[in-house]
Amino acid sequence: MSQHKMVFIGGAGNMAGAVIGGMVASGYPADSIVATGRNAEKLKEFTGKTGVRGSTDNLAAIRDADVVVLSVKPQMMKELCDTIADEVSTRKPLVITLAAGIPLAAYQRWLGAGVPIIRAMPNTPALVGTGVTGLYAGEGVTDEQKSVATQMADAVGIAIWVEEESGIDQVIAVSGSGPAYYFQFMESMIDAAEKAGMSRADAERLTLQTALGAAKLAVAADVDVAQLKQNVMSPNGTTERAVKRFQEGGLPELVEHAMRDCAARAAEMAKELDK
Structure with missing residues (x-):
């Protein structure tokens, strides 16, 4: 399994937490993963259980990240992107979003052109290691970066890549819902x-x-x-x-x-x- 520094924003939440747990259980080094969250007590409990690092400062956490995973509610996504846009647009790490419903075009406006973005649509059985994650890669995403997303999804089930962004809607209809x-x-x-x-x-x-x-x-x-x-x-x-x-x-x-x-x-x- 290739190793990159990964930051999960909202990492102590159920879905991101399941992905992190699956990755660590599959052999991904815990010290290469950072989970962020606003609730310091909940974050401390999560990092103590998984061995990953924690931070309550999203911007500080992503400054040397290779991969930034966005795992907040869709209604909170624009506000989050606004706070990290300068750093992301300058460094251009791989961004993987776990939020449902938001198209790539919105992320490209919020984070800046040229940022490699992958949409990931996991489902709740990921919480018990039997999930399905639909994946769609935007322009500029490399094969190596796609491999990172595949490894992440495989840690909690199976990964399915779609060729068109509309295919994510079909993934939602079959496995997401x-x-x-x-x-x-x-x-x-x-x-x-x-x-x-x-x-x-x-x-x-x-x-x-x-x-x-x-x-x-x-x-x-x-x-x-x-x-x-x-x-x-x-x-x-x-x-x-x-x-x-x-x-x-x-x-x-x-x-x-x-x-x-x-x-x-x-x-x-x-x-x-x-x-």
Whole structure:
């Protein structure tokens, strides 16, 4: 794993904290990582747990950084960029943003032309090392810099590069928001089992373990998920009847429409945040 001095602004937050933890666990030297935050007590607790260095001064932290990772809420991003723009535009470190919805054009205005920027869209399973991170590189990003972003994403799951910035909206629709789709389905299964007479605790235990097992089987199998579904179904059996009910109820079309709406909203947010 190549080593660069990396500064995570907002590094003690959940998502950045998960990435840092994954990198350190994967062998990235903790003393090459700096996490910044406004809450000194929380930052001290985080650095004590991970071994990385901490700072409450963003500008001081990035002065000799090779990579600056921006991990603050989208609504706070412009204010942050304004405070570090002079340093970033002069030195031009690689900037990786973990914030959803803000297009590269906005960062280029806020940080200055010529700054290499990568948009990264991780999802919440990164918190347990099974995340997906969509990545898009702006102009001027080198292969070595792309490798840094890939290593960062691989530390908490897998990395997927998209060729067009609009591809990030599709990543959001599939993996960024995707965990909530599965949580919704799990919730519905748990509710249905409880209504049928099962205890809530047993319904939750069975549902979550089944979801985990199905996902692991799908990852390990050498056939696609359509075939895995068929493997569970017997002609005129219990599973077939349940799956037919899903199909007759329009589940495939509903999923497609929901994902389209998600991607459309991501595009709308980009326009709103770019104003």
